[in-house]
Amino acid sequence: MATVAFLGLGVMGYPMAGHLVAKGHQVTVYNRTEAKAKTWVVEHGGKWGATPRAAAEGAEFVMACVGNDDDLRSVCLGPDGAFAGMKPGTVFVDHTTVSAQVTRELAAVAAEQGKNFVDAPVSGGQAGAQNGVLSVMCGGDAAAYERAEPVIAAYARICRRLGDSGAGQLAKMMNQICIAGLVQGLAEALAFGQKAGLDGAAVVEVISQGAAGSWQMQNRHKTMLAGEFDFGFAVDWMRKDLKICLETADQIGAILPVTALVDQFYKEVQQMGGQRNDTSSLIRRLTR
Template sequence: MKVSFIGLGVMGYPMAGHLQQAGHQVCVYNRTRQKALDWVEKYQGTLAETPKAAAQGAELVFVCVGNDDDLRSVVLGEQGALAGMQPGTVLVDHTTASATVARELEALCNAQQIGFLDAPVSGGQAGAENGQLTIMVGGNQNTYEKAEPVMQCYARFCRLLGESGTGQLAKMMNQICIAGAVQGLAEAMHFGQKAGLDCEAVVEVISKGAAQSWQMENRHKTMLADQYEFGFAVDWMRKDLAIALQQGRELGVTLPVTALVDQFYADVQAMGGNRWDTSSLLARLKR
């Protein structure tokens, strides 16, 4: 298929690459043009100078940018992706954004007879690079069936969960779970080190039981080595948690652990850890 991919960050860059490697004709756009040039050199696709130009002629347009404002900036307006799309095509948004902007974009797409899916992903940079992302999708069944086979190029698991906005709400649940899990792991590692335990050996045991988690399996070694210059940045986690906390307020739902861990991440930022991996909560405990 002829597709376009807008946004070549740590996630979008390899995701677009998987599409090209699977045989699709991929045209990319990135606000920093050099990143698009680097991508074309690596994957042999094409690049466009505007989101509109990238979307022209594409059957599917994928977007993966930073937040609601970034999303609107590349989708809307005279040079936005929607301006270049034709009726019957599909816009797939992989950005972690609000459910509000997802519903807003769906309404605008519907007015142009364009399909829309909000489809945030989980799995981090490694999941994107290895084509092993989990994709949470909101939208209608017919639109999903058009896009799902193509999303499988970089997916480990993909599921339609409900109407537009549902994918973003599911991603909020995902981030709420991660916040609590990482804080628990950080406290356990800190406790074990203070107690003089061989934490590596302990994790080998407890990871085979009920305490097991992705964070434990994939982050305990780097945490014990005080290595955080990689992975999903604290700045982005705080952005995601802010979305979840705002949605919670709108729903009348209290999220006390999430709010507390968000403030712990603010402490990490104050330590200069804005771009550290989210597992850096341990560094806060050890300061």
Template sequence: MSSINPRTYESTPSQTVAFLGLGVMGGPMAGHLAKAGHKVTVYNRTPAKAEAWVAEFGAPGRHAATPREAAAGADIVFSCVGNDDDLRAVVLGPNGAFAGMKKGSVLVDHTTASADVARELSNAAASTGLQFIDAPVSGGQAGAQNGALTVMCGGDKASFERVKPVMDAFARAVTLLGASGAGQLAKMVNQIAIAGLVQGLSEAIAFGQRAGLDMKLVLEVIGKGAAQSWQMDNRGKTMIDGKFDYGFAVDWMRKDLGLVLDEAKRNGARLPVTALVDQFYADVQQAGGRRWDTSSLIIRLK
């Protein structure tokens, strides 16, 4: 069974690209690039994942042993790894992507990372004649599989315009929000909004259940009014059923909220609700829910 779902791709000139990191997000994203007609070479820290990707999407020999080898000759290099340190590991150093990229090529990073590392890598790229775009995504695994991600970008406008048509293969919206780091900061805004919303939805459902209401019927009703949200539409019923294996894991959300809270310390933003929800997610981790999706906040209230 394919790891991506069929979709219609815009007609764009074929590019030679590399993709570094083939996890639950990167694998499908790279798959959409291949299906859209781009020449894709992949790298993954675990070679078996790269071999499996090639078996599904590519020709023999289209996976590389190092990021440097994958990036050699590419017009655009994409990355999607775990955190700041993972990103530095695949980009910098003698075997990193920057060491293999040709002058004028662009590295587009889809990792949810810090704004600081985005600026660091942007400066490192510029010093060697390369370009860097920070481009974290929203939409989760389903968005990656469906080619319907929202991409928030920071970097040089000319470089962005060059890579945007290629990113359209796995996205429904790709937007430049400012200079380097702006994409990561926008993703932090996204996670702040989600954290408070999921907690509010959890409290609403738990309250309604305590009151003896048919909460699936209640959500159908209030979902037609001002309380409607993506979380209510897509996670409300599964929260009522106590099913939490549908999306973005609690461990990943805590990583993201850690980035948010660190940035807030630097810029002076006050985030009392976000800090509280982060601790609530720590409770879920302690209850064994590290890999449950973020809607599992409701278990604290039952």
């Protein structure tokens, strides 16, 4: 069993850190809101650190799941950052969805200090984190990944290294590109069915068994039809991710017309007050 620090106890990180304890790892947590870290310790045991550096001291692995590029830099760098507390050879595993650029930047800093950095964004949403069945896409040094994979397994259904530093983040971009198009297609189909006077749930029972079937259809069609959007990944975070996808596409010469269009549809949902709705709320703009 490993000595692990976990930085960031949001809707994903809180249960992920809990799974580490359940698998027997020794865990010290850090959260920007100190009270949440203390609550986690009361619930799961382990320890909490007042700074990322304090949490990382003595750890063999340091996991992070924070908000964005700037949040990740802030928990890694500086006198109170995790890198300052990590001994040489420690593996930093970043579960945040960020740009490949900041991943490579921080991986280079870690390498200069004799430390390891694995980018490991996750897919599966809040439910996947709570149930310990996340899909984890990784990039970085192969040896560092092989050391980290058994620890990541505490909350993963599948975990794969897909290439060098940044490959995990690029794979996560592919994941978000797929989701954007799938949810929009499902939203349009359900809204079409309502206008046509069909029983959407009955239709989905049939078409979900054929080529139209998807995870989104299976898990979100009922709540979409009911106008319930308090499940999983928020629109604000999806737009953050799609911005990364679109910026990266410009850099590498990829064309993402559907993704760009759906991003604007999510902007409309934000303007309707749906910033914290989950991503299935795309149907709101079609049924108002």
